[in-house]
Amino acid sequence: MRKPSQSAPGAAPEEIAGGIARVQMRHPVFSPVNSWIIGARTAGRDALIVDTTYPDPESGAVWAEICDSGALDGVGTVLLTHHHRDHAGQALWLSERLGARLLASAGEAEALAERIAGAGAVFARELTVFYRRCGLSEAHSARLTAVAADYSDLRAPGARLEILQSGGLEVAGRDFEVIVSGGHSPAAVSLLDRRGGLFIAGDQLLPGGGPQITYFDLEDQTDHLGHYFDYLNLVSDLPDDILVLPGHGDAFYGAAARAAHIRAGHERRLARLLEVTDRAQSCAELIERMFPPQALAQFGWVLPGMLISLAGHLQAQGRLRRIEAENGLVLFERLNG
Template structure:
C-alpha cells in the first residue's frame, strides 16, 4: 500500500472552457464556485451518440457561459445524452435541469438525493430556514445569527434555479452503461443522504464525487430534518466500501486534483476524524453547546455562510460521541442542548 497520494497528472489542469482527457473517453472540466472552495470538477464521458455529464455545476452566469463554450468547442457540437448527479448539493445538481432540458437528456440520480433536493428547494417543513434556525438554536447559535439566516432566506435557490421533474433512479450496486463501459454505483452516506460514486474497472477510474477528496475532508453535518442523526458514523463506514478497489485506481474527486491512493486516503480521513473527536472530548469543560465547541473542532470561528456548515459538522461529531456513549446530552432551562463527559 502506498504511504502517500500520487498525482499522475502533476500540475496539469483543464483551462476554462476546455477539457483534459484523464482516461480513455473520460474528460475533466473545471467550473467556478462563488465560495472559498472556488471550483468543482465535472466529468464528461464519451457516448456513441454524444456525451454523458457526471455532475452539472452551480447555476451561475459564469458556469452557464463556460458550458456554452463546451457545447460548441470541446464537445464538438455533439449533444448531452445523459446527466448524472452524484448528489443533491448545488454545485453538483445546480444546472442538471438546464442541461437535461436543453438536450432532452435523461437525468440519473438516487432517490435519496432527488427527494432531499426537492424538500429543500420547496422549503418543506423540517427543511426550511425556520427549521434550520430552530435546530441551530438548540445548539447555542446566537439570536443575532439566527436573524441573519432568516433574512438571507433559502440559499439553495441561489445555485439551483430549477430541478428535473423526472429522473432515472440509481440504486446501490447498480451497473450503469456509460460511454460504452460499465460503471458500478457505490453508495456513500453521511455527507448527503444517498451519494453515488461511480467505478469503472475497465478504465481503472473512480468518479468519487465528494466522498474522497485529496486534501480536505468533506462536510459531514447534522441538519434540522434529522436532528439526532449520526452521519459521521455513516460516513466513516461508507469509506470502507472503497477499500477493495485496486491500489492503482485513478480517483476523480469533485474538488482538488485526480489522485491515486484510495487506501491511504481512507486511513487519513479516519485518522483526521479520530483526532477531531479527541479534541472535542479534551475541550469539554462542563456542559457545553455545539456553538461553544466550534473553536475546539476548527480552531477558529467563521463567517455566516461557513458557520452553517461548521456548526452542522460540530453537531455531527458530538452526536457521534453521544450515540457512542462517550457524552451525555441534556436540554437546559434556556432550551439549549448541552453535552458533557459521560460518567
C-alpha cells in the first residue's frame, strides 16, 4: 500500500495523492494542523477546502500568497469539520476572498458563535469558575486560563455560513457521505467517499493516540465520550485501503486499526479513573493521581476537561456518581465498590 507523500508545515499546497493537497501550519502543543484541498483539478468551481488553520497573521499571509498564486481559483466550497480556532481561523476570510460557500454543521456553527461571543474577558471568567469548581487553586487556575484558547480574533461567519446536514454532499468530483458525530467537538463533520477511497476525518480520527475528549462546562452532563465511542464503532467498519485525512499529522491508511488503538487508550484512562476514585474527590485531586508529572506540565490546561468527560461517561454507566458540595466544588465517587 503506497504511503501518501507529505508536505512541510507552512509550505504551499503539496499534492499527497491524486487531486488531494495539503496546507499545514505549526501547532504550539500538538502535531501540525492541516487544511485539505480536494479536487483542485476539477472543472469549474467544484474544488473543496476542508478547514482553514489559525486566525493569526502568519497563517493569513500564507493563505493570501496561495490565493495570489491562483492555486485556489477552482475552489467553490469551504467546509469546517469543527469550530476550534486552529481549524476555523481563516474560514470567513477565505470564503469571502474566493467567493465560495462556507459550510458547517448546525452544532459546530452554534458552538463557534458561542465561543466568539464569550471570547476574551467573558471566556476567561467562565474558565475561572470551571477550574475553581474542579478544585484547582486560584494560582493554578490563573495559569491555565492564561493559555486557554481565545476566540476574540475570529469574526463570526454569520449569515454567510450554510448549515450542512447529515446525508450526502456532491463536491470536488466526489459523492461524499456526510457524518455528523459527537466527541472531540459537539457535532463534528466527517466526509466519506467509499467508492473513491477517501475519508476526511478532521480531529475525530488522528494518527496518534488522540483525539482527547475535553469539555469545560460542568452544567453540560452529556456523555460526550459515549458519543465518540459510537463514532469509533462506525469507523471500525471501514476498509483498510481507504485514505484518511486527519485534522493533525500525516494522512494514513487503516482507519479501523486506528479506531481500535484510540478506543483502547480511552478505556485505559477510564479503568484508571475507577481505580483511583476510591473515595469522593475533586477533579484536581483525581488528576494528580491519574496522570504523571510530565503530562501535568505539558497538557495541564486540557486535563480538567478530559477528566470531566471521562467521569461523565462512567456516571452515565452508573459506575461513578457526582456530588455537588455546598461550596460549589464538584466531587466524584465510585459506585458499587
